[in-house]
Amino acid sequence: MSDPLDALETRINQLRRAIRDATATGAAERAAELRAQLRRAERAWDALVDTDDAPDKTHAPQPEPALRMGGSMLPAREHVHRVLMLLGVPAAPKLIVNVHEAFFPGELTAAKLSSLRRDEERSYLAAPGSRPYYLCPALAYDLLSPVRALITISTWTLEQRIIGPLSPRVAYLSSAIRIAEAVQATAGSAETGPSPAALRLLWRFAASIPDAAPTSTTSHERPVDPRQVMEAAGVELQVHIDADRADRTTAARRAHRLTDAQQLFGAALGDAGKLQAEA
Numbered sequence: 001m002s003d004p005l006d007a008l009e010t011r012i013n014q015l016r017r018a019i020r021d022a023t024a025t026g027a028a029e030r031a032a033e034l035r036a037q038l039r040r041a042e043r044a045w046d047a048l049v050d051t052d053d054a055p056d057k058t059h060a061p062q063p064e065p066a067l068r069m070g071g072s073m074l075p076a077r078e079h080v081h082r083v084l085m086l087l088g089v090p091a092a093p094k095l096i097v098n099v100h101e102a103f104f105p106g107e108l109t110a111a112k113l114s115s116l117r118r119d120e121e122r123s124y125l126a127a128p129g130s131r132p133y134y135l136c137p138a139l140a141y142d143l144l145s146p147v148r149a150l151i152t153i154s155t156w157t158l159e160q161r162i163i164g165p166l167s168p169r170v171a172y173l174s175s176a177i178r179i180a181e182a183v184q185a186t187a188g189s190a191e192t193g194p195s196p197a198a199l200r201l202l203w204r205f206a207a208s209i210p211d212a213a214p215t216s217t218t219s220h221e222r223p224v225d226p227r228q229v230m231e232a233a234g235v236e237l238q239v240h241i242d243a244d245r246a247d248r249t250t251a252a253r254r255a256h257r258l259t260d261a262q263q264l265f266g267a268a269l270g271d272a273g274k275l276q277a278e279a
Contacts, residue, residue, distance in 0.1 A: 007085065008132060011155050012041050033158065033256040040129065040260065041155055076112045077120070077135055079104060081153060087178050089171040090138040090150040090163060102198035103182055117148065121265045128260065136264045138163045141251040144258065146266030154264050158255050164247030166240045173237040176205040176212070180226035180233070187226070199223060209233050 015038040022031040083099045084091060091099075093113040100108040120135045134154040137146035141164040152161040163171075183202050186194045194202075206213035206224045212232035213224055258267055 008041055008155060012038065015041060030253075033252065036256070036260070036263075037157060076108060077116055079106060079108050080113060080116065080135055080151065081133065084135075084151065084153050086182060087175050088160075089174050090147075090152045090161065090167075091171070091175070092149055093151065095175070096151065098197070098201055099179070102179075102195055102201045103186075113151070117151065124264065125261065134264060136161065137266055139251070139255065139263075139266055141165070141167075141247055144251065144255050144262070144267045158252035158263060159245070159248045162248040162251045162255070164244055164251065166244035166247065170237065170240050170244045172205070173209065173233040173240075176202075176209060176233040177230050177237070179205060180229040184226040184230075202226065202229060205229065206232075209236065211235075 015034055019031055019034045019038065022034060079100055080096055082104060083096045086099060086103065087095075093110045096113060097108050097110055100106070116135055117137065123131065124134050132155075136152050136154050137148050138150035138152050139145070139158075139162045140147050141162050144162075147163050150163060179198075179202055183194045183198050186198065203213065203224050206229045209229065209232050212229045255263055262268075
């Protein structure tokens with residue numbers, strides 16, 4: 001997977017192009033929202049590359065839960081970040097743990113994710129922008145309140161971090177495609193190939209997608225073809241994706257009126273009610 005600096009640079013370039021396009025079409029609200037996202041991404045980039053200006057000790061983030069990998073200690077949040085970058089959609093802790101087990105070395109538990117979600121918001125409020133990214137809850141499309149059962153990355157667009165009525169199915173199908181792609185990529189390795197955990201995970205996804213899994217058996221004995229999963233999931237995804245995107249785009253316009261912290265970690269119910277009344 002690409003490292004956080006590469007991902008941020010790619011995201012910054014995407015945002016600049018999107019701002020140019022929005023400005024050219026006269027979409028003022030959309031351009032303003034994209035500029036706010038660009039400012040956050042640029043601050044995160046500065047924090048990542050600027051090793052000389054460390055945060056004041058009074059605002060230093062709390063130590064992060066860490067995992068041992070290959071004799072070195074890596075923060076648990078980095079493992080979660082890698083999984084979310086692989087999936088590209090909001091994900092529940094159980095899925096994050098399963099994907100990590102399938103594709104990444106080391107150990108990650110749901111308990112570590114529970115403490116991470118609390119630590120991320122505290123760290124942001126103490127020193128906004130001091131980290132290259134934050135792990136944030138998804139936002140409900142109607143109230144823009146935090147959906148704490150789903151985790152996202154702060155550098156994603158608001159649309160990516162919002163959950164609408166169709167988003168759970170869209171995210172499921174999108175995850176199936178990304179997991180199938182990952183399995184197919186590892187299948188090309190003569191040395192290792194996909195892990196048993198990766199094959200089990202792909203099967204579980206395929207079992208809930210029409211025409212994605214073999215019909216001649218109900219066990220895991222017959223492997224699932226990743227290409228078949230990608231094709232079947234892609235067909236159903238086209239049925240839902242436009243309506244889902246429209247719901248999330250509409251909610252993102254309202255979310256632009258929130259503070260930076262609320263856009264990342266969700267609005268309180270009172271603030272959400274005001275936004276609905278103004279809509």
